Amino acid sequence: MLKAVILIGGPQKGTRFRPLSFEVPKPLFPVAGVPMIQHHIEACAQVPGMQEILLIGFYQPDEPLTQFLEAAQQEFNLPVRYLQEFAPLGTGGGLYHFRDQILAGGPEAFFVLNADVCSDFPLNAMLDAHRCERHPFLLLGTTANRTQSLNYGCIVENPQTHEVLHYVEKPSTFISDIINCGIYLFSPEALKPLRDVFQRNQQDGQFCLALGEDSPGLWPGAGTIRLEQDVFSALAGQGQIYVHLTDGIWSQIKSAGSALYASRLYLSRYQVTHPERLAKHTPGGPRIRGNVYIHPTAKVAPSAVLGPNVSIGKGVTVGEGVRLRESIVLHGATLQEHTCVLHSIVGWGSTVGRWARVEGTPNDPNPNDPRARMDSESLFKDGKLRPAITILGMSSWGAQGCESSPAGEGQWPVGSVCSSVCACDSSFSKVPALVTKCLLCARFCVSHWGQKARGAYGQEGSLPAGSGPQLPAPVCPPMTSPWYPLSRLPRPDPC
Ligand SMILES: Nc1nc2c(ncn2[C@@H]2O[C@H](COP(=O)(O)OP(=O)(O)O[C@H]3O[C@H](CO)[C@@H](O)[C@H](O)[C@@H]3O)[C@@H](O)[C@H]2O)c(=O)[nH]1
Known part of the structure; x- marks a missing residue:
């Protein structure tokens, strides 16, 4: 026994x-x-x-x-x-x-x-x-x-x-x-x-x-x-x-990046252990490339292209023309039409707006070194941002995009990316925005194009007090560089 x-x-x-x-x-x-x-x-x-x-x-x-x-x-x-x-x-x-x-x-x-x-x-x-x-x-x-x-x-x-x-x-x-x-x-x-x-x-x-x-x-x-x-x-x-x-x-599995890598390893093992968990290309269904897991309750539009190494959770909605690769989409998230999500984890209940591009940088083990393992070190080294996957935190307001968020400054759901001018009447609302949590101090942040992208920890555009975990004083490093790969988000239309 x-x-x-x-x-x-x-x-x-x-x-x-x-x-x-x-x-x-x-x-x-x-x-x-x-x-x-x-x-x-x-x-x-x-x-x-x-x-x-x-x-x-x-x-x-x-x-x-x-x-x-x-x-x-x-x-x-x-x-x-x-x-x-x-x-x-x-x-x-x-x-x-x-x-x-x-x-x-x-x-x-x-x-x-x-x-x-x-x-x-x-x-x-x-x-x-x-x-x-x-x-x-x-x-x-x-x-x-x-x-x-x-x-x-x-x-x-x-x-x-x-x-x-x-x-x-x-x-x-x-x-x-x-x-x-x-x-x-x-x-x-x-x-x-x-x-x-x-x-x-x-x-x-x-x-x-x-x-x-x-x-x-x-x-x-x-x-x-x-x-x-x-x-x-x-x-x-x-x-x-x-x-x-x-x-x-x-x-x-120490960091979120290593969870994505582990997901890839387990998905490839499913070929032997659980082939029934891997999505198959069916006529009229989304195009599947490589190993993909789709929860039976997820709704995936037929024109979406998924994989390799994608895992889609319960109740997720994937719109028309979405491209997803090397990513985990968690319970209740919505990817609106023509979104592109690469090397990222999309948090519970988040909404990624139409035509948005959310892209992280893979930090997998060196493929040329057979003994290399996943590095799970901190996000910053010597004051510099290390390459890392992108994470959108959980949406506190449920699965709403900025377009439909309550009006007023700082009222965006955490985890949403607004791809177009939003309906709310705030000074931040005219540019695409990413609403997320600071990975280091866990305060809520809103990062925007231009000057407002910097120094936004818990200040402009932050969520109401008490809406997030109450943690001790922040330990954010100086903002020598944006903490998020902003350059990869869609640029606002200058018009
Ligand atoms: N129940 C309980 N579990 C604990 C506690 N502390 C840690 N653990 C669990 O024990 C495991 C090891 O956790 P760590 O203490 O963080 O060690 P580590 O840095 O992961 O290193 C260990 O694992 C490596 C392999 O992943 C080993 O190489 C290393 O020698 C060590 O065993 C994790 O699953 C963690 O959840 C505790 O107080 N109570």
């Missing part, structure tokens, strides 16, 4: 995924048409002997999460339960805290999966490897180039036995090109080292308290366990941790 645990983190995690993680918990963000962790659950459900899947995190169990769990239980005919940590317990703390639930029923082993990875999940191969030797810890490893390996847990293995001899989490200098995929198979004995770390942390805590020190600054709290540093690094070279190497698909 087997179990699986998916580490889903919580609201404080996933900051690089903003603004998309404001609207849904990051693990539920749709990648290739289904929530990110549904890919994990599907893979686990296919392992013979899988009895239960546990999600561990520190999200409040809200409606979307509850609905997702119910739907997953029905679809996979397996118990899928959420266990909420009382506080962020790190990657190992939740496993120790909920050890009784994990070990209930006596599983021979349990998988542990990070939620924010995209993979073909070679779980059966890992299980075969585990059953030969029954080591307490089996890690899935893959390769990365020298520079990018520093962003991951790095593994030095014995090439004959695959024992992990040395493990360093995100080293500052090169250690190894074998990286930790965040996918593990643990035997029940793996929980013993976690108990040792827990007890040691408790003793450290008592020591700190005895010194009268403020404990949070000095020790992480008895419950917090970092699987990578506290367990893997500590036990490497002691015959307990082994690595199973894969050359299958794998990528982290």
Whole structure:
């Protein structure tokens, strides 16, 4: 009997995924048409002997999460339960805290999966490897180039036995090109080292308290366990941790750009795993190029051209003559006639006006380097904007375009792009506008052509106070360049 645990983190995690993680918990963000962790659950459900899947995190169990769990239980005919940590317990703390639930029923082993990875999940191969030797810890490893390996847990293995001899989490200098995929198979004995770390942390805590020190600054709290540093690094070279190497698909999903890349990987995998999810060209239907997912409730005009690598969510409307490529269009969005959307994510309920062009810059791994991985670094480096996909945030006013928005300055729906002079009577209304959220400080912004494109954070054209997430003071960099690829939006008609 087997179990699986998916580490889903919580609201404080996933900051690089903003603004998309404001609207849904990051693990539920749709990648290739289904929530990110549904890919994990599907893979686990296919392992013979899988009895239960546990999600561990520190999200409040809200409606979307509850609905997702119910739907997953029905679809996979397996118990899928959420266990909420009382506080962020790190990657190992939740496993120790909920050890009784994990070990209930006596599983021979349990998988542990990070939620924010995209993979073909070679779980059966890992299980075969585990059953030969029954080591307490089996890690899935893959390769990365020298520079990018520093962003991951790095593994030095014995090439004959695959024992992990040395493990360093995100080293500052090169250690190894074998990286930790965040996918593990643990035997029940793996929980013993976690108990040792827990007890040691408790003793450290008592020591700190005895010194009268403020404990949070000095020790992480008895419950917090970092699987990578506290367990893997500590036990490497002691015959307990082994690595199973894969050359299958794998990528982290940290930023919105990496979600688009992951969507492409999963869409191509659907050819083998779920061909029924891929749209096919039918007479009288839209033209489909390459791998495209269209939710059955979406309305797509026959003259639209979609693909490759497009995912269209529930209730989306795609107008006549629309061109969509390398993009995700989320629930309830509307793409009006002749819109062109490339390398972008169009947020929930957004409207892109007629003839608008929304284009991001792909930042995929270098195709000439077989070991290259997706970079998920910050949007700005050395004060300069790095190439990135375009994201339109969610529309707060539902699926309305600027043309039909309520009159008055600052009344545009977030996420809309106005392609023509709009009906509202504001000083901004005579030029095409993009209404979005600042990717860094999450304030609402309206960017316009000309001078008003700059310095618009929460000032001119901003949405009414209280309409967005209340966050601390903004951390926007100086506006040395527009933060959005404005040059790619349609220019206003000079007349
Ligand atoms: N339940 C729970 N989950 C957590 C917590 N903290 C993080 N997680 C979850 O644990 C996973 C790892 O998150 P991070 O701590 O952000 O680590 P990382 O930078 O993604 O690096 C990890 O994954 C890499 C592969 O993607 C590894 O290479 C690396 O070694 C490490 O395991 C994510 O799925 C995250 O949601 C926590 O306190 N509680």
